[in-house]
Amino acid sequence: MPQPSLKLNETTFTVRDYDLAATLGCGQAFRWELRQGRWHGVVGGISLELWQAEETIFVRSAAPQTTWNWLADYLQVHADLAAITDTFPKEAPMRRAVAACRGLRLLRQEPWECLASFILSSTKQIVQIRQIIARLCERHGHPMTVRPGEAAAFAFPTPVQVAALSEAQLRDCKMGFRAPYLRQTAQMILANEVNLDDLRRLDLPSARASLLGFPGVGPKIADCVLLFAYGFPTAFPVDVWVMKALRRSYFQNRRVPLAQLRYFAASHFGPYAGYAQQYLFHSLRRSEGKKLSP
DNA sequence: TACCAGGAGAGCG
């Protein structure tokens, strides 16, 4: 029998070195919206509301839960951030980047949503990626249970749902030339050509090779999925921002071939290079005055 | 108005 006194749709996490706003707003995930001081989003098919006060993260969900382990994993609240940043190279550029976004965590996202989202990310600004994904979810995702008075929320469309859409329907979500990539990727998953859950048990090169088999997935997007969904700590996505940060801090601002930057990154930043990458990315975007959260 | 965006793929020599 349910016990009415238990608040099964609320919990809290006690955290140290955690900046929820930086973590949810830094461009690793695209569905979190800040409304009246609280972050609204969907994890594991559950509509959530998160906010932080000092060392506590408050959680409210639309549906009651028997465990919150899945959310602790997504938010990576138990990761030892100090131990991670201690592995970074002891040098001025990394110290500055860490100081500029202390408390930023890498999330552990769901593979399909992460893969699909980054297929839609290529040569798009983060604000536009958010818009495309929001439209895709509103039009084609399953409507979710929300708390009374809350705005409507939608699940991220499943591979089955995306595979059933026409290219024109996807293009109506403003994803442009990425539409056939997303559609074909969904169809490949539906046909079980690649099982995203199986990638969890592979080593980094094997998992990367599998991801590169999807249309619209090259080295950069593959590394994003390896880092943000599968948690491979050395995956190191190099986009235009990271490229600029690396050139500025390590190559006297000279133009450097992409392959050379990747080689440098793989040999220089240590066992949590992917974390280092996100600090370089976010600190540069912050210093350039980007609007990082809505 | 130009230029650019968390790139990838195809065509070329």
Add this chain to the structure above:
DNA sequence: CGCTCTCATGGT
């Protein structure tokens, strides 16, 4: 292999 061009759309 490395280079260049194209792809679609909207922010700045």
